[in-house]
Amino acid sequence: MTRDDARALDAQDPLARFRDAFDLPPGMIYLDGNSLGPPPKTALAGLRDAAERQWGRDLITSWNVNGWIDAPLRVGGKIAGLLGARPHEVAVADSTSVNLFKLAAGALGLRPGRRVILSETGNFPTDLYVLEGLARTAGAELRAVHPDRLLDALNEDVAVLVLTHVHYRTARRWDMAALTAAAHAKGALVLWDLSHSAGAVAVDLNDCGADLAVGCGYKYLNGGPGAPAFLFVAERHLGAIRSPLSGWMGHAEPFAFEHGYRPSGDIRAQLCGTPGVLGLAALEASIDLQVQADPAAIEAKGQSLCDLFIAETDSRCGRFGVELATPRAARERGLHVSFAHPQGYAVVQALIARGVVGDYRSPDLMRFGFSPLYLSHAEVWDAVAILEEVLATGAWDRPEFRARAAVT
Amino acid sequence: MTRDDARALDAQDPLARFRDAFDLPPGMIYLDGNSLGPPPKTALAGLRDAAERQWGRDLITSWNVNGWIDAPLRVGGKIAGLLGARPHEVAVADSTSVNLFKLAAGALGLRPGRRVILSETGNFPTDLYVLEGLARTAGAELRAVHPDRLLDALNEDVAVLVLTHVHYRTARRWDMAALTAAAHAKGALVLWDLSHSAGAVAVDLNDCGADLAVGCGYKYLNGGPGAPAFLFVAERHLGAIRSPLSGWMGHAEPFAFEHGYRPSGDIRAQLCGTPGVLGLAALEASIDLQVQADPAAIEAKGQSLCDLFIAETDSRCGRFGVELATPRAARERGLHVSFAHPQGYAVVQALIARGVVGDYRSPDLMRFGFSPLYLSHAEVWDAVAILEEVLATGAWDRPEFRARAAVT
Numbered sequence: 001m002t003r004d005d006a007r008a009l010d011a012q013d014p015l016a017r018f019r020d021a022f023d024l025p026p027g028m029i030y031l032d033g034n035s036l037g038p039p040p041k042t043a044l045a046g047l048r049d050a051a052e053r054q055w056g057r058d059l060i061t062s063w064n065v066n067g068w069i070d071a072p073l074r075v076g077g078k079i080a081g082l083l084g085a086r087p088h089e090v091a092v093a094d095s096t097s098v099n100l101f102k103l104a105a106g107a108l109g110l111r112p113g114r115r116v117i118l119s120e121t122g123n124f125p126t127d128l129y130v131l132e133g134l135a136r137t138a139g140a141e142l143r144a145v146h147p148d149r150l151l152d153a154l155n156e157d158v159a160v161l162v163l164t165h166v167h168y169r170t171a172r173r174w175d176m177a178a179l180t181a182a183a184h185a186k187g188a189l190v191l192w193d194l195s196h197s198a199g200a201v202a203v204d205l206n207d208c209g210a211d212l213a214v215g216c217g218y219k220y221l222n223g224g225p226g227a228p229a230f231l232f233v234a235e236r237h238l239g240a241i242r243s244p245l246s247g248w249m250g251h252a253e254p255f256a257f258e259h260g261y262r263p264s265g266d267i268r269a270q271l272c273g274t275p276g277v278l279g280l281a282a283l284e285a286s287i288d289l290q291v292q293a294d295p296a297a298i299e300a301k302g303q304s305l306c307d308l309f310i311a312e313t314d315s316r317c318g319r320f321g322v323e324l325a326t327p328r329a330a331r332e333r334g335l336h337v338s339f340a341h342p343q344g345y346a347v348v349q350a351l352i353a354r355g356v357v358g359d360y361r362s363p364d365l366m367r368f369g370f371s372p373l374y375l376s377h378a379e380v381w382d383a384v385a386i387l388e389e390v391l392a393t394g395a396w397d398r399p400e401f402r403a404r405a406a407v408t
Numbered sequence: 409m410t411r412d413d414a415r416a417l418d419a420q421d422p423l424a425r426f427r428d429a430f431d432l433p434p435g436m437i438y439l440d441g442n443s444l445g446p447p448p449k450t451a452l453a454g455l456r457d458a459a460e461r462q463w464g465r466d467l468i469t470s471w472n473v474n475g476w477i478d479a480p481l482r483v484g485g486k487i488a489g490l491l492g493a494r495p496h497e498v499a500v501a502d503s504t505s506v507n508l509f510k511l512a513a514g515a516l517g518l519r520p521g522r523r524v525i526l527s528e529t530g531n532f533p534t535d536l537y538v539l540e541g542l543a544r545t546a547g548a549e550l551r552a553v554h555p556d557r558l559l560d561a562l563n564e565d566v567a568v569l570v571l572t573h574v575h576y577r578t579a580r581r582w583d584m585a586a587l588t589a590a591a592h593a594k595g596a597l598v599l600w601d602l603s604h605s606a607g608a609v610a611v612d613l614n615d616c617g618a619d620l621a622v623g624c625g626y627k628y629l630n631g632g633p634g635a636p637a638f639l640f641v642a643e644r645h646l647g648a649i650r651s652p653l654s655g656w657m658g659h660a661e662p663f664a665f666e667h668g669y670r671p672s673g674d675i676r677a678q679l680c681g682t683p684g685v686l687g688l689a690a691l692e693a694s695i696d697l698q699v700q701a702d703p704a705a706i707e708a709k710g711q712s713l714c715d716l717f718i719a720e721t722d723s724r725c726g727r728f729g730v731e732l733a734t735p736r737a738a739r740e741r742g743l744h745v746s747f748a749h750p751q752g753y754a755v756v757q758a759l760i761a762r763g764v765v766g767d768y769r770s771p772d773l774m775r776f777g778f779s780p781l782y783l784s785h786a787e788v789w790d791a792v793a794i795l796e797e798v799l800a801t802g803a804w805d806r807p808e809f810r811a812r813a814a815v816t
Binding site for chain 2: 023025028030032035036038039044047048050051052054055056057059060061062063064068069070094095096097098101105121125126128129130132133134136137138139144216218224225226227228229242243244245246247248249250251255256257258259260261272273274275276277278279280282352357359361362405406407408
């Protein structure tokens with residue numbers, strides 16, 4: 001494929017207009033939106049308004065007059081549309097890790113007598129860490145098995161199966177409908193981590209019969225660094241699920257200051273403390289942009305970008321020892337692509353120095369995310385050309401590219 | 409006292425210079441900084457820099473180059489100086505409610521064999537709600553007793569005593585040293601909620617032998633709406649305390665992506681998910697301002713403002729049925745003052761309409777906070793004059809002042 005071929009694809013891109021909603025640094029090809037999405041211009045403006053006018057001018061009255069108190073459910077309702085969920089099934093709160101704790105604990109309560117939390121050994125570490133902490137606290141058992149053995153391990157002891165829909169390293173995508181059905185056949189619930197799915201692949205939680213889900217606001221949703229996370233509880237579970245983190249914002253009447261906890265009967269029961277308004281403001285503006293794009297069109301463009309990257313990297317860089325570590329079939333993956341290379345860390349640093357920003361996952365993965373709202377096929381083509389140049393010239397072989405940073 | 413007397417006190421105010429650090433709305437006397445502190449100008453600038461330059465320009469590299477990854481401990485270390493704590497004993501993370509859950513659970517682990525969490529019935533409701541949820545999740549018992557019966561209820565069953573240092577309604581301040589000693593005499597730990605203390609009264613956690621504490625970033629610390637909260641673990645407990653919310657940021661090596669959770673041996677073990685960077689940026693700039701003032705001077709000025717408000721309100725408004733609901737002795741209270749009045753809600757709304765912003769706590773409390781960094785004695789004098797006018801004219805008796813808002 002030539003660069004003109006890539007430009008021809010861009011000429012037919014139904015999402016091309018979204019690029020202008022972002023103000024990316026000149027000369028940068030940003031392939032790390034799967035780790036931290038860049039700010040839409042409206043997110044920066046929304047944050048400034050929340051800080052300077054709402055906080056600075058309206059002060060305490062903003063809880064009412066600027067709708068702060070409703071933000072967790074209001075923004076959740078908007079995210080629902082990206083996930084195949086109903087607005088009253090989604091809320092924004094806390095971090096993904098904290099939300100995973102809440103919902104996994106809630107699932108244990110919904111399946112009394114079952115004490116096993118089942119997951120896979122390759123799951124994102126913080127998910128396993130959090131489940132380990134929950135198991136220790138609540139007297140449950142975390143059972144993490146090899147992904148190939150998951151179906152065998154699903155039995156009547158399992159209260160909840162916890163999986164990350166799109167894998168953070170390989171981008172391998174679980175079949176949500178099939179896994180959910182398999183768990184339900186054994187009477188277990190499923191809790192999906194959608195951190196690498198939301199805003200990337202077209203998720204349809206209710207169509208799959210999903211029970212519970214959590215996800216991240218700062219990757220493809222572009223909500224800002226450490227943005228508040230979201231959680232989903234299927235309508236049929238809303239009345240019965242109990243959060244272990246029963247803070248005032250989940251109380252039926254938070255400002256009645258009753259002595260005993262009386263959970264709100266709806267998704268609000270999954271809120272805990274005072275919401276982080278500034279983070280919510282940036283996230284909300286980003287979501288307001290995201291919902292203007294059809295999730296199916298987002299996934300289709302993202303797959304097209306990934307396909308181009310895989311094909312060109314294979315053909316131009318295979319001779320330098322890069323190996324695809326991501327499923328080749330688009331339906332089996334999300335919107336990031338990993339290639340293994342023995343010098344992956346240094347190669348990624350050399351790319352960053354040339355304006356092509358990806359990241360690295362130990363021990364040897366170069367990881368590149370293809371966020372459809374602001375990337376073009378031409379940029380992907382250019383990124384491969386620069387990767388080829390770095391590999392062909394050995395430009396990665398410098399001390400400053402080998403030196404490890406605190407966060408990799 | 410005349411207004412000139414109040415102005416004479418202001419002329420000697422060693423903290424007067426801090427007023428210029430804030431840009432309060434013209435004509436407003438803001439007596440609600442105990443609920444939501446206003447933004448220092450530098451907090452708005454810090455937030456803009458974090459969003460526009462760091463997020464927008466430096467993007468993912470900010471975790472390293474702009475120190476995002478260190479922010480929870482860096483900002484915690486700065487807050488430590490306000491609390492009589494060592495820098496490595498304090499971190500910023502999550503909400504106050506979530507932090508209370510973590511540390512109360514941690515305390516149960518530090519006192520194996522003891523299953524009682526002791527608190528008082530008048531404690532801030534979310535604290536009791538969270539402890540109730542923890543007790544249910546972890547198989548412990550929450551015992552909330554009348555404050556007069558706390559010492560009797562302290563026995564060898566108690567793992568941890570959980571108290572709010574300054575009461576959210578009455579501003580009554582517990583004797584931290586005495587209560588801590590009483591708990592220790594029974595082998596129990598104490599967990600202090602400093603939400604209404606930090607940035608207001610001079611707390612000396614280590615001098616009191618305190619074990620654990622949490623607190624709020626958005627009241628006297630002026631960190632912004634829903635700012636991240638802080639937590640304190642005394643050095644002697646750092647090695648042994650375990651967080652139930654064992655997310656990746658508390659792992660000994662968060663980016664090694666090990667399969668099992670291995671807690672960091674220091675205060676970082678109390679972190680869980682990805683930190684909310686935007687909220688942290690505003691909080692950090694506010695703390696950078698706060699630490700320029702001596703905590704003892706802050707408390708002294710705050711007490712002077714409260715004393716003035718109490719004396720003037722008693723003398724000018726007592727005939728309208730307002731009754732002090734706060735300890736009269738400054739050493740027994742924090743920096744807010746509550747007066748009861750049967751029409752308290754409507755009176756507060758009428759005051760707000762006149763630019764005097766306080767708040768209301770059911771069933772009849774008018775609550776006013778006296779944050780020393782930006783308030784003057786003259787403003788306090790003016791606020792009482794306006795309160796007198798509202799009460800004397802019955803200006804509160806209008807339908808729009810009686811209509812309840814969602815958040816009161």
